[in-house]
Amino acid sequence: MQIIWQPKIALIFFLLIFFIIYFFYLSGEKKYKKDTFQTMAYFSGKTPSQNIKLQNIYWGFFEDFKKLYMFLAKIQKENSNDYIFLFILGSIIFLLALSL
């Protein structure tokens, strides 16, 4: 079987399309009033700090998988005995599966 993938052609066409669109893009309005009220981020109400935190951005994803995570977090405690136990367990699984 042959893998159909020619990256050079893809890159060439991408750049061609990019430049055609870029020429159209340049016909737009470039200037804007810098450092005025317009460039500040839009907040309705009191302005909090300008530095946004992004740590918890997968909240929605977690809510759906909460139970799975609780189960996984229990295994991951940092206990040396647990690790060795799991290692031996893994080898035994290997052995059992091979001897079938």
Place this chain on the structure above:
Amino acid sequence: MFDVVLKFIMMLIVIFGSVFLGLFFKGIDRILSAKMQRRIGPPLWQPFYDVRKLMIKESVIPKGSIKWIFELFALVSLTASILILFYIPILGKSILGNSGDLVLIIYLFIFPGLSLVLGAFSSNSSYSNLGGQRLIINMLGYEFPLAIICLTPVWLVYKKGFSNIFSLNTIYEHNVWGLTSPLGIIGLLLESIVVFFVIAGELSKTPFDIDTADSEIAGGVLAEYSGRNLAMFYMAEAVKMIALASLFIALFFPWNIQGNFGIMFLVYLLKIFFIIFISSTLIKTVTSRFKISRLTRFYWGYLSLFAIIGFLFTL
């Protein structure tokens, strides 16, 4: 030499044609959904007026953002959407169909959404951050059903023993409805229903428009975009509509009337209209928005379940 010139002209036709068709169908979509909601709706050419208006307004770049990322990804979004069309066989022939296959197209479809996300994160505004993270969750959601429904025709072609199973030309030639048992046809029908929902999800239409929720987060991903950058994203969304519809026409609805080129193109446009009507207009008008914590469950739970059942029927 003539070959290269021909390819270049076809490239230009596809670029301008896709943008034109995309904005045109967007206008149809807006009028129809307005009529379904007993409104009058905008004129048919409204999206063209929108693009022109956006191009002559100032494009404000927010203060804390990195300018080259902010502007670059607007351009990349539109470029990638158009590039996808080069790999899909339209009316049987594609420009670059011999150098890219289905897996490439699945990956290329990530690019427009990814550009939106990166543009949103680089806008340095709380609203766009929220919009960006919701868009990532949306993308994670629809990739699972999308992978299943894209790989089903590949599996069917593989079972029959053809070579080059991932190439879209092969799938387009062998009509996928004729390759299975009757049980498989039921499975393919199930998957066609899933197709419409996945298209709605990819285009971020209600009920999946969690990222551009106007009333909740003031525009979401595109909150800080204006002017020509916004025009780029606007057109990218329009072209993505055409690209998605073309992909699923090539995969699932490849019939056509034998005739001259004009009639075949007209049937193709009718098929695009049909797909966009159901997935964009119809679903948008009758549903309301999903909550973010329910969204993944819908995608990975119910929708994927239907897709998997459909796939299992074709085995």
Place this chain on the structure above:
Amino acid sequence: MTSHLIILIIAIPLLGAFLLPLLNKFGKRIKYFWLATVLGLTDIFSFFLYLLIIEKGEVVYTLGAKFPLLVSPQGFPIRIILEADALSGFLSFIFLSIIFLIFIYSLKILSNYSFLDKFYVLYLLLTVGILGFLFTGDFFTLFVFYEISSITTAGLIAFFRSEECFKSAFHYLSLFAVGSLFLLFGIGILYSEYGFLNMGIIAKVLQFSFLDKVALSLIASSLLLKAGVFPFYFWKPEAYKVSPISAILLSIISSLSAIYILFRIFLGVFGVNLIFGWILILFSIFSIFMGIFLAIKENNIKKILAYLAISELGYIILGISSGIVMLNNDFGFKAIQGGLFHMVNDILDIGLLFLIIGVVIYITKSKNVLEIRGFGHKYPWLAGFFLLGVFAISGMPPLNGFASKIIIYESVFHLSPVLTIIGILGSILILAILIKIFAIIFLGISPEKYQPVPKTAMAVIFVFAILMISIGLFPGQFTSFFINPAAEALVSQQNYICK
């Protein structure tokens, strides 16, 4: 001279490691010069070795005799045997070049810490361990080098000498004590059955009895422990969290060489066994998913990248073991090619990400990288390269990650389409995780001013990126020149036994 290349490649870093502390009194420049010479010579020699292999086929080198079967006066055909074929020659060349580049990178990045000479001794010794994995031809040598790499890695983990480092190093050492015991046990079983330690001879006389299966599972478990895939990945996150970046990259390279020797033993000595292949496929799928799921919740960036390294190793093992299961038709060979190709791409992509994070840590001197914002304002090049690395590792076209992943997807599809779907999903999730990291570190507003990026580090990052892009743009040539002979060498058991 050329006939002794293979032993020189192992001996030079070994000698260099032992001579390094003696150069202490000559000052820093002499020591760095010595290190550069040692690593550079090894690299050049491995290149010549690879050319030699392409010309003449395999190279088998016996310590102390001309042929492996020459018996000693007591009549035992036991020797230390080193063996290099297209696959190990190719891997050794790539790995040694990367090790050299990482050394240049760590010249400036680690320059603020003390005990550097001990670090470099351990660095060279770990290089020796990696080379031993790649070139070993009998089981006892394998065991010796397993021990060498375990102990040196433990030392490298504890380099920063904080309490957490010691705890991680202790976990690592205790786990690998059990691991090497298992390895010794497995080798002992094989020796007591057949009386030989030579891989080629055991391959000839092997009957696949129950004891052999026990031995195979013990050896495989200990090698998979070194590789760090499911279910033996527990040491990886906490070890990578506390080690210096150069040590992390070397540990990834040693994981890859452990995978290599695992498949060499499996295919070359034990022959094709479908059940073993399927077990490995199952483990690899779980590696991919466990890596991703655990990485989403983490807040320490080195831990996140460690989990992603586990996922990528899962892809490699998925490719190669699916290839083994499907070996009777054309797709199996393609899958093995994909897996081997992904080995190279993996070390380049993850390497690039780790290198950039190392630069960020060096510049900001912060403990928690995810507290930094707005790094991309002043360092657009770093932001651009990081974005490139993010795209490469999640397999976006047209970079090298996509080139190897598309081979894996398309060939694994013939085994089961479920595997392809899992692969695609895994890529998307990896992309999501890394976009979050990119946005946290490089976007936003930066409140402070930092120093410029050290030039050696930037040069190494640039070389990595160029390699990534060029392999991405020329996958066909790269595959046919490097990977095809390597895959053939892995698959053909006959060649292996003949010598």
